[in-house]
Structures are given as structure tokens and as C-alpha cells.
Amino acid sequence: MTTLIVTSSAHGSTREIAERVAEVLRTSQSVETVVEDVAGAAAWLATADAVIVAAPVYEGSLAADARHFLDSRRAELADKPLLFLASGGGYELDPKVREKLESYGPREIAFFRGALVEERLGWLEKLKLKVSRNENYGDYRDWDAIEAWAKSLSGHGVR
Numbered sequence: 001m002t003t004l005i006v007t008s009s010a011h012g013s014t015r016e017i018a019e020r021v022a023e024v025l026r027t028s029q030s031v032e033t034v035v036e037d038v039a040g041a042a043a044w045l046a047t048a049d050a051v052i053v054a055a056p057v058y059e060g061s062l063a064a065d066a067r068h069f070l071d072s073r074r075a076e077l078a079d080k081p082l083l084f085l086a087s088g089g090g091y092e093l094d095p096k097v098r099e100k101l102e103s104y105g106p107r108e109i110a111f112f113r114g115a116l117v118e119e120r121l122g123w124l125e126k127l128k129l130k131v132s133r134n135e136n137y138g139d140y141r142d143w144d145a146i147e148a149w150a151k152s153l154s155g156h157g158v159r
Helices: 013-029 038-047 064-072 074-078 095-102 123-132 143-151
Strands: 002-007 032-037 050-058 082-088 108-113
Touching: 002 013, 002 038, 013 032, 013 050, 013 082, 013 143, 032 038, 038 064, 038 074, 050 064, 064 074, 082 095, 095 108, 108 143
Parallel strands: 002 032, 002 050, 050 082, 082 108
Antiparallel strands: none
């Protein structure tokens, strides 16, 4: 049994969360996992028994490449246990994003805060944050909660 973790991550924070989930699945539940960027994930779908999509939420919307993957692979994903791991700067997942994710029929939707690391951002992103007065740089990831969530996934078809 293989679980594919599809990740979209502009600056690496969500990818690091996906890698931690994979490590927890491997070590605590002996689940074979593959972590693949969204651009190369389609090649792994046929061999995956379950799929976790880990994607960031930017400005109230799931990352565009993750949305494209989900929309273009909807039929293939419908035949497998599907779970979502969204990350972002807010304290909870925007209801509109949750509604969109629910339309794909997942067994689970989790939201974790991410990291906003100034050194990983481009000048335009920094300018947008400055203008919006939202320069809350820091690592807000709750690794204990992320690991606990990963350990709970066997009840959702991840094995």
C-alpha cells in the first residue's frame, strides 16, 4: 500500500509539513509514502492507494497549481481515499476554501498554520505584505499537532 503526498509549496513551508507527515506515516504506521511536487504527481497516481494533497492557502484561495491538479485529476482521485492538508497564515481555514475542498469528496480536511520566512520571499511579496501591514514573519507550524494528525490517518484509508 502506498500513500502519495502531493505537495504545492512556493517557499518550502508546506513541503516541509508534507515531509514530516510522510516520516510519521513511515515510522509509526509502516506506511509506504511518496512525496511528490504537484507538477510530477500525476505519474504516481496509478500506483497510489491513497492521496494526501498538501497545499498552501494564499489570500483566501488554495494554491493555483494544487487546484489545477485536483480539477484535472478529479476522476482518478475519486477512486482513492483523498485527504487534504492545507496550510496558511490564518488561525483557521477560510470557509470558502473549505467548501471548495469538500467538493472533491475528501475523507479529511486538516488546516495547520505555516511559516512566513522573510528570507524566502521575493521583493514583490515583501512589498505586498508591507502595504497590507501584514508582516507577521515567523514559523507558526505546530509540529506536535501535525504529527498527531498524521498518526490519526489510518482511520481514513491511509495504510
